[in-house]
Amino acid sequence: MRSSRLSLSAGLLLATSGCGVYALPPGATMQAQVLRQDWIVFTLAGLFVAVVVFGLILIPLVVWRRRSDEYPPQFRRNTKLEITYTIIPLLIVIVLFAITYRNEVIVKHLSPRPAGTVEVTAFQWSWRFHYPGTTINIVGTPQAPPQLVLPIDETTRINLTSSDVNHAFWIPGFLFKRDAIAGVKNSFDLRPTRVGVYLGRCAEFCGLDHALMSFSVRVVSRADYNRWLRARRSSTISSTKGGAS
Amino acid sequence: MCTSIFYFFLAGLLALVIRAQLSQPGMMLVGPHQYAQIFTLHGTAMIFLFVVPFALGLANFLIPLQIGAPDMAFPRLNAFTYWLFFFGGITIFSGVFVNGGAAASGWFAYAPLSEIRISTGEGQDLWIIGLLMTSISGILTAVNFITTTFLYRAPGMTMWRLPIFVWEMVATSLLILMAFPSLAAVLAMLFIDRHLGGEFFTASAGGNPVLYQHLFWFFGHPEVYIMILPYFGVISEIIPVFSRKPIFGYTGLVLSAFAIAGLSMGVWAHHMFTTGVVTNGFFAAISFLIAVPTGVKFFNWVGTMWRGSIVFTTAMLFAIGFMLNFLIGGITGVMVASPPIDFQAEDSYFLVAHFHYVLGGGSLFAIFGAIYFWFPKVFGKMLSERLGKWCFWLLFIGFNTTFFVMQFLGVMGMPRRVYTYAALPGWGNLNLIASIGSLIMAAGVLVFVWDIITASLSRKHAPDDPWGGYSLEWWTTSPPPEFNFVSLPPIRSERPVFDAKHPELAKEQPG
Numbered sequence: 001m002r003s004s005r006l007s008l009s010a011g012l013l014l015a016t017s018g019c020g021v022y023a024l025p026p027g028a029t030m031q032a033q034v035l036r037q038d039w040i041v042f043t044l045a046g047l048f049v050a051v052v053v054f055g056l057i058l059i060p061l062v063v064w065r066r067r068s069d070e071y072p073p074q075f076r077r078n079t080k081l082e083i084t085y086t087i088i089p090l091l092i093v094i095v096l097f098a099i100t101y102r103n104e105v106i107v108k109h110l111s112p113r114p115a116g117t118v119e120v121t122a123f124q125w126s127w128r129f130h131y132p133g134t135t136i137n138i139v140g141t142p143q144a145p146p147q148l149v150l151p152i153d154e155t156t157r158i159n160l161t162s163s164d165v166n167h168a169f170w171i172p173g174f175l176f177k178r179d180a181i182a183g184v185k186n187s188f189d190l191r192p193t194r195v196g197v198y199l200g201r202c203a204e205f206c207g208l209d210h211a212l213m214s215f216s217v218r219v220v221s222r223a224d225y226n227r228w229l230r231a232r233r234s235s236t237i238s239s240t241k242g243g244a245s
Numbered sequence: 246m247c248t249s250i251f252y253f254f255l256a257g258l259l260a261l262v263i264r265a266q267l268s269q270p271g272m273m274l275v276g277p278h279q280y281a282q283i284f285t286l287h288g289t290a291m292i293f294l295f296v297v298p299f300a301l302g303l304a305n306f307l308i309p310l311q312i313g314a315p316d317m318a319f320p321r322l323n324a325f326t327y328w329l330f331f332f333g334g335i336t337i338f339s340g341v342f343v344n345g346g347a348a349a350s351g352w353f354a355y356a357p358l359s360e361i362r363i364s365t366g367e368g369q370d371l372w373i374i375g376l377l378m379t380s381i382s383g384i385l386t387a388v389n390f391i392t393t394t395f396l397y398r399a400p401g402m403t404m405w406r407l408p409i410f411v412w413e414m415v416a417t418s419l420l421i422l423m424a425f426p427s428l429a430a431v432l433a434m435l436f437i438d439r440h441l442g443g444e445f446f447t448a449s450a451g452g453n454p455v456l457y458q459h460l461f462w463f464f465g466h467p468e469v470y471i472m473i474l475p476y477f478g479v480i481s482e483i484i485p486v487f488s489r490k491p492i493f494g495y496t497g498l499v500l501s502a503f504a505i506a507g508l509s510m511g512v513w514a515h516h517m518f519t520t521g522v523v524t525n526g527f528f529a530a531i532s533f534l535i536a537v538p539t540g541v542k543f544f545n546w547v548g549t550m551w552r553g554s555i556v557f558t559t560a561m562l563f564a565i566g567f568m569l570n571f572l573i574g575g576i577t578g579v580m581v582a583s584p585p586i587d588f589q590a591e592d593s594y595f596l597v598a599h600f601h602y603v604l605g606g607g608s609l610f611a612i613f614g615a616i617y618f619w620f621p622k623v624f625g626k627m628l629s630e631r632l633g634k635w636c637f638w639l640l641f642i643g644f645n646t647t648f649f650v651m652q653f654l655g656v657m658g659m660p661r662r663v664y665t666y667a668a669l670p671g672w673g674n675l676n677l678i679a680s681i682g683s684l685i686m687a688a689g690v691l692v693f694v695w696d697i698i699t700a701s702l703s704r705k706h707a708p709d710d711p712w713g714g715y716s717l718e719w720w721t722t723s724p725p726p727e728f729n730f731v732s733l734p735p736i737r738s739e740r741p742v743f744d745a746k747h748p749e750l751a752k753e754q755p756g
Binding site: 022023024025034035038039042043046049050053054056057060061064065066067068070071072073074075076077078081082085086089090093096097100101103104107124164165166168170172173175176177178179181182183184186187188199201202203204205206207208209210211 | 277278281350351355357358363448449453454455488489490491492493494495496497519520521522525526529530533534536537540541543544545546547548550551552553554555556557565568569572573576577579580583584585586588589591592593595652653656657658660661662663664665666671747750
């Protein structure tokens, strides 16, 4: 009995680490590593609670089915037990809150000296990426989604807003999103840790072409980034409305 | 109640269209504008025209019976609230027939999307007016419930002998009184913005779109508990009867209802973690705390079944299904209450899965449990236990097939409210599984409809007390006569009918 329960929980652990917690993307920024940790802690805690409570619900269904017309003992309360099962969940959520709070502080931390800044403006139904201090201004359309280019291992500040309705800037590969709201400037830092192209999309329903309001993020090395900046600068005049690069 | 079931069928049909559209990437069964109308109406109808009104309708029937009263305190007001709700629903759906179609900005209709510059159609106005009518209906009903419970109890029915369902409705009514005015206010402000030149939510004119979110969710989160507390009550009535024991931890259940109601007034901004303008830590902490009284309820239900003598009727199966599904909804709820998780899960299919586990796996299963439990009392006819079990298993399997996979889709990056999606690895298959699940659920609902039709046509009368019930409604005839009771048993505990029939077991007398 005991060993079968052990192997069950070991199996669950394997299952979660095997398919990477709910098929969660690996997380391609420094911030995403912290977010991912939160997912793992909460998923394991959730599985633990699920196994215990499912067990508690299913045991009576198997053990105490109706077998005769006799009424079972008519007890109504057990104050000590009730206080215990109030306090235990309380302790669990306090621990979870401590973890969550610490992680959120890290993710929301704004570096005093980011290496670069991008002004992101959401509109119906695409995105504008403006690199301040340069003339680079990438404007997409639903049919030609724009691409954001970020250097690896450097902190880029994103300043996000909307020019019309509410949108949300979501990069599932970074495990992160933030709302774009007219009249609000939302700032956050991204520090990519893996080279690659990541899909991004609008997460807040924003009207007709919400489903097509996507973009991509290309994470490149510093050398490639400099090369890209030079190329964009020289071609800016011809492609201010250029869409994808 | 019957009207809310009618709206449930309408909203369920809309859900089937949604699942058909999303069954494969790139399907074009409906266009983007139609799709937006469909999910807006689906959400609005399920929440405002089904889950809440069903609870209010059930309570309208049960509260007077369970407290031993002849009727509600204000019967005319009661009729008025029904018609407000009925025509409110008609008004919302009538948007389908006007230029530009029905409202298409989602069930929470965020401004500025719902402002006149962008949502130009009259459908949005009809939505505002219809919702205002249902929210006023809700407020007046809550007044009626509270008055009835406090003033119309039979002799001997002290507050601490009230059935748990009545307690949960008191907590729900208080929440309605605190939350619905905020909804009425935000709807009125939106209407003023749209037609009288107000700029409450327009940033360029000095307004603030975030204000809309605050006002809406100040109503919208208590609303979630308005949709679940009555069903905690339903479950707390069904489980003891079919465990053939009294409810375990009565006081804890009552206190936890008020703890949940109180805490739920302080969690609204957990819908706004990603806006970047609220204190996430505070709202996360209060949201986590709600898990504690909810956990207490689960343990009390387990305590009620513990060492009992469990009878597997259809109503009991739905109560068990409720617990299993709602547990998943609760666990994913604690997850999304953690801002770092919410940064990925918000507005994704993970969230869609979470709230369907709460409202579909939770409230909907309790509604079916309530129907199978109280149908004989309301209509004097028995539903078929055989068909009922088919209905339960089809719904249970279909529900979990549909919504379990959505958690994975959300984590992988599928946003909600998209009419189509790209053919990314795994997405097509997972969506297809979800759509197949919705067909299984539809089959379950068909079995249910067949059950209702055959039961209604049958000549067989239901006995007054088919289940060995505890509370006063099982004392009177099925259906109850005008003014409910001819006589009442002595009331010395929270289960007077049981005490009267089994005096040898009625030892302990709380309250």
